[in-house]
Amino acid sequence: MTSTTTTPRGATGSVALRGVTKVYGQGENAVLALDGVTLDVAPGEFVCLVGASGCGKSTLLNLVAGLDRVSGGQIELGDGVNPGLMFQESALFPWLTVEGNVDVPLKLRRLPRAQRRERIAELLRTVHLADFGRKRPHQLSGGMRQRVALARTLALDTPVLLMDEPFGALDAMTRDILHDELERIWAERKLTVLFVTHNVREAARLADRIILLSSRPGRIIYSTRVDVPRPRRIDSPEIASIAGEVTDRLRTEVGRHGQ
Amino acid sequence: MTSTTTTPRGATGSVALRGVTKVYGQGENAVLALDGVTLDVAPGEFVCLVGASGCGKSTLLNLVAGLDRVSGGQIELGDGVNPGLMFQESALFPWLTVEGNVDVPLKLRRLPRAQRRERIAELLRTVHLADFGRKRPHQLSGGMRQRVALARTLALDTPVLLMDEPFGALDAMTRDILHDELERIWAERKLTVLFVTHNVREAARLADRIILLSSRPGRIIYSTRVDVPRPRRIDSPEIASIAGEVTDRLRTEVGRHGQ
Amino acid sequence: EDDAGSGSSGPVTLRLGYFPNITHAPAVVGVEKGIFAEKLGDSAKLETKTFNAGPAAIEAIFSGALDATYIGPNPTVNAHSKSKGEAVRVVSGAASGGVALVVKPGITSVEQLKGKKIATPQLGNTQDVALRYWLKEKGLTATKEGGGDVKVIPQENAQTIETFNSGAVDGAWVPEPFVSRLVNAGGKVLVDERDLWPNKQFVITNLIVSTKFLKAHPDVVRKLVEGQVAANEFVNTRADESHQAISDHIGKLTGKPLDVKLIKQAWPTLLFTNDPIASSLKTGLDHAVAVELTQPVSLDGLYDLTYLNGVLKAQGKPEVAQP
Amino acid sequence: MASDTLAGRADAEISGLDALEIAGQQKTTSRAATIWAATWPKLAALAIAVAAWQAVVWAEVWPPYSLPGPGTVGRELLRQAGAPQLWDGLATTLRRAALGYVFSVGVGLLLGLAVARFRVLRAAIGSMITALQTMPSIAWFPLAILLFELSEKAIFFVVVLGAAPSIANGVISGVDYVPPLLQRAGRNLGARGMNLYRYVIAPAALPAIVAGLKQGWAFSWRSLMAGELIVVGISQTSLGAQLTYARELADAPWLLATMIVVLIVGLGVDTAFGAADKAIRRRWGVLDQAGQ
């Protein structure tokens, strides 16, 4: 069962889903992607979502980001919060350079030019792409593109971050580094993070809480707190044991629901 | 040092790279993506490529697939072999349904309609998307799209398969299932496979040989045989120990070359 | 050897062009009443083509797509000079008159034209030259570029109605039926061009044939001229029937019959004569040279009136002068 | 927790049915709503246009023979609709338009594909296509008459020279922007040469091609209106001839009535293109998501 922590409504950084349902399509072809998902994320909490392919994780993030309408139920966010979403695909603007892409949210926030330039440099350093500012997306490798997208999302400076497999295309080394960076930023800025991943170890490494979604319809079937103190190491035995536990649940639950 | 296995030139399924160099761009902005890569893949061999983000893995596959021209050196393939490449992005045709996408290589091979229909059904079953034949790519989740791309590549029935992080967007469960499927097909059809992955365990689970590429310029810096007998399990200790070894090499080599 | 066909190798087709217009009344009536077909008899099959402007008709004659056409004096001269006298021959006249300067009612004298804008159908065409020469004689200047005492504005006749209505021009030197239309729109005839010519006659429509066809089928041309003479006879003697025929014919072509009242109104200003009035063409050219709109052009060989005179003679009518 | 909020939803069966129901409802409401949503703005626009027109006429800025009111023009249109000429003319013109356009599409597609495919051809005549497109129809009349005499073919010639370059340009710009990734995918799947065009490039370029076809239609129609004046055939009247004669006769109500007919034909054709475009966008998944 999911945690029943409730937080004051409208608190900055809180995310609350109440019986959220999402149906795609109409009539015969209708697909029930999410079915009555209720979830409270406290401000500053780091929640990882795991689940089988096609179970509705991306759908859930899109709904929280306000990019799709719920078919039922409701989603409550802190007042005026615009959650930053890092898409599963890199979704970079092909007509802009790497710098230009990271600059878009900064420009939209009307930061002065000097400040923007500084921030871009800093963000590109964070994702280890300091030398690639003038390249265009098509000149980058898959993993580099993903990192640019990360930098662009971080540039939003929003209290709620939604991340859809942000490190899926990265090698273990780079991923470890970015885990540290993300954790640092999260702690510094007290971010609320909803993080989708297929890597259960990654979930255990990062999360305060791991949530498991079932497939068609997507429902929350399992939730566990990760009480390992930070800083954590992805190859530590505690993380491994939690990951093992979640994997087992995944295996049985997902296995039961078919596929 | 890489293995020095040599195979008869032009044998079906063999892939040989001789001092392959790839430079992107011109003048000041030139990027040396691959530098003198020499590699022999024997027919029926399963080779996994690992390396840091942006080290040139995708570049290498593109060159072998004949989609890019080498800047230096040469690549030899078996006579008339057209290697099938599964791209890092799903690269599905948005105007076709799932079935339509898988049908393209079959149509191009002029198979009769009945045979094609059968083959499509079989392939979609292999990637566990039997019910999704009539959907369009934009109606699928990221992992589903990746699986459709896999089915489409398998439909080519070519002796050489090049796969660029084919299971990157899949959950552990689905991935395990597809590892088994891929291994089965590989063994049945005696395929030669060049497989790029960031998941070192996955590499150890699947490969006959694991090859490590360094970053900028991309060079082969390490190569190891995986002598664990098949069938293997990804969570077996032998696999874990090989993965650990490769990870260590990756860490030291990649760490030394900087990032 | 030519696409008009030779007499021996089957029936000849005569491709005749004209404009569905009052100044082309003999042609319209001749076609509508079957006069040409009757006169041509078995010697040639008649195929008619209608045009709404001269250039296409001349292009058709030049390219061999047309054998004969009713046409105004301007395109006739152009066809003659541009082909160095090769392409066409005038074999008969058709109509004279029907041109006037119509102005806003407030203008009653030449002096009042100073500073006014007067439209003509086209820079350098017969009416344009007539206006400029007339202005020159009256001591008023008018430049090609539209400057001078009187601003001469060449524009399509259709547009002249629009600009006259909207007040953008103060008058126009145009042929029928635009004279009548401008009068109906509140204009007043200041100058009737007939008054400027000897015998009040000047060519407005004549019949030309391509030289090639003339050489290949002189007999057919003779029959055609016979038809033209007969058509003129009809038009001149049975006016009411002709009005109706013109109205119907235009109705068939455009989807809307031309108002018979308008035809009746324009009719008296026109004279349907078989005489091509070659002298008026020559004088018109001299005027054009005088107002510096063209270089002198030789009209030698343009007229071949032997057929016309043959027909007239046979009918006991007075012959016309071959220039 | 999930079951707390939506009681009785524990069963996937029920929620499946429920989903169907929700979907069904959405559809019924949206069908009536869709038609209404598509219709009222048109009616409103029409009403505004007619009202403005009538207002100008009542203000008597121009005399009524210059600018007749909607009433006069409406009556003229009704009168025309009652007579056979309008329909004959429309039929002739539409037949010519259809034939000329189909031919233009053929020529334009082939030309566009050839230029997009062969570099040499592109270097040689790529720019010429736009240059040809800018040549006004009347300039082609002499050549048309030279080549085809005074036949309908001459009209087609002018129409094709007007429309084909525009369609070819649509094809070229479409082909130029086919995502390289899809081309590579196609090549890797074994599509070479014509097959690459058939399976990848043509469908990927379809949106731009349809846009080019739409522009081409406008060119062909306008060229036809001009071309119909080459020979104002005696046996049949045409819309182009009617437009010109209405003007020559300074018959403003007739001219406006004919213009309305031209606009109606244009609206009809646009609706057809709109439907094609919408079908493509639905398939591509551009419509579903953009429509939120």
Place this chain on the structure above:
Amino acid sequence: MASDTLAGRADAEISGLDALEIAGQQKTTSRAATIWAATWPKLAALAIAVAAWQAVVWAEVWPPYSLPGPGTVGRELLRQAGAPQLWDGLATTLRRAALGYVFSVGVGLLLGLAVARFRVLRAAIGSMITALQTMPSIAWFPLAILLFELSEKAIFFVVVLGAAPSIANGVISGVDYVPPLLQRAGRNLGARGMNLYRYVIAPAALPAIVAGLKQGWAFSWRSLMAGELIVVGISQTSLGAQLTYARELADAPWLLATMIVVLIVGLGVDTAFGAADKAIRRRWGVLDQAGQ
């Protein structure tokens, strides 16, 4: 193994320099080659066209006053080029074209964006845009004269009515096909309303917009050629007037010479559009990879 094959390549420094050199070489060879590759097909096409023309003339299918040869026309063109009329006319026409086009672009872009953005507007007048596009220029003359009398404004009116709908259609089709993913990304980054258009939709639709601008140029130029007859010779000659006069005077060499001038202008404009298009494609990375 790697070091076996390319001796002396052990050092990354050297291979870096080496790479620069390779790149440099590629560039030098390609610069001369590029110009030549772009030029010879044009010359060849020109040569073929002129030769075919000359052959037809020599075959004497048509009399020389109907179809003059390249020599005659070339001499006429030279004669014209020596006289001021051609240049004056060209200057007048180009000035009008530039002004009319710039205005059309403004109107077309605004109209297109408005229709693409507001559903009600699209339902109301979306189809009307194509319908307007199909209206031949001459049909607008009466209205143009009514509104603007015999001024240049009347010409602009006709030009804008010709070109703006075409440009608007380009914008609409471009906006319609903006990938939903990019729109969502833009919205998520905080771009709403006008900002979404500025930062996402406009740049994403740029290729289609440029294609529309190109079609719009053709429309505006052709409308101008027709529209220039509204005000002939008021104070200046123009290319449109020259084209018509050449025809009226049955002066085939003059007509062909003027047509060649029109084609040359068209080629020039296409080159400009081509450069813009290439720049966009390079930025988007469509060119690099397609060019293999």
